[in-house]
Amino acid sequence: MSGPRVALEVFRKDLRLDLRSRDRLGHMAVFALLVVALLSIVIPASKPERLSWSPALLWVVMLFTSLLGLARSFQSETEEGAIALLVQAPVDRGWIFFGKSLASFVALFGVELWAAALFTVFLDVDWTTGAWSFLGAGLLGATGLAAVGTLLSALSVGVRFREFLLPVLLFPLVLPILIFASRITADALAGREIAGLVWAVFLLYDWVCVLVGYFLFDFVLED
């Protein structure tokens, strides 16, 4: 089997697992619903204030929700000792990383759309002006989160206090996503021009994260 083929098979397996068991997606969806509902109860009721808070809150909700999904991304591999077999695939292990990340990317992007819809319903956010920019930020944000998250999730699989460790490892490294994405979302909602430099650096960040994950994943699986 060639490398891309392995990545594709890993991706299809994860996607099928997500769609059949609906554990991962279901838990993230319910969690996001709960958090957005709570937020809309506690934040100030006036419309301008809500609008100015929404972009930052949306991405914080995303970050916390993605943690649920990322923490479980290697569950299916560890449960039946499948990981020992998976690493025997005669290809560069970076391809396994691509497959796993792609599956997480799809799950995270789906949750982003769901969270955006929840913000519309509960907080009356109107996406008509900035839909494309938000989608762009969502795609880039989900890519970065999936790449960094997959690498760190693999790191924390065999480690004590995993529930504590994963966010502690993840949050400082994905801080740029939080800042770029909420900045783009805020500008898009307010109808402001978004600086090309922000998009370029966001893209570069994703590219570096994917590259780092691809090269370092091999070392993580080795042990």
Added chain:
Amino acid sequence: MVTAAVMLSVVAALAWLLWLAADIPGRIGTARWVGLLAVALIPVWLLLVAYYAPIEAVQGIIQKIFYVHIPAIIPTYFGFILSAIGGGLYLFTRQERWDQLAVSGAEVGVVFCTLMLVVGPIWAKPAWGQWWAWDLRLTMTLILWFIYVAYLFLRSFAFGSDTARTYTAVYGIAGVCVIPFVYFALDLAQSATMHPTNPAREGLPPEMGRTVGVGMITFIWIFAWLIARRCEVGLLQSRVLASRVGVA
């Protein structure tokens, strides 16, 4: 003159640490001389802070924190750079000594970073009127601190020494790759800057500049000595573990 001595100290300390890491048991004896140098420098630095450097006209005595706060910057970054170098070399050579260097760099770097983050607000309250300002350099240092504390947590929670070494090296390298983006993002998020743009000593009276310089040299050699000792402890630790495994 003092600036040149600071540069020389950084280069000499780095060269010595790399030379030491290549053969820790055989060369750890030299750490005694570095320790003596650090111990000799400390009273010089303290006397300069107390008597040579003038009391700042506006801020008064509290400004003396400057002579701890600024010198702590160099060991902080030195430690994190050492940690990245050591982690990278470990992944590619799989030699334990590089891992010792990496983890020592992270641990001692965190100590100096903590010192800087603790004394900063004590000075900032009277000088700026607030304990904490979310300015670029301060926030960046805090994020660095978070990354390296996470690194140390990962280190202590991972099972098996080889796994722990590989995992921390991977996280350290990922951290180093992401840090420039964190800097850019923070710059984008916050425009206000409280710290002077250039901490260089041009605007300072020469007495203050020289005192900071001597502080930096003192901190560099304390740092180098701590790194060497930490490497030695790490090596002894892994020897004890290995002998236990042998008995069992």
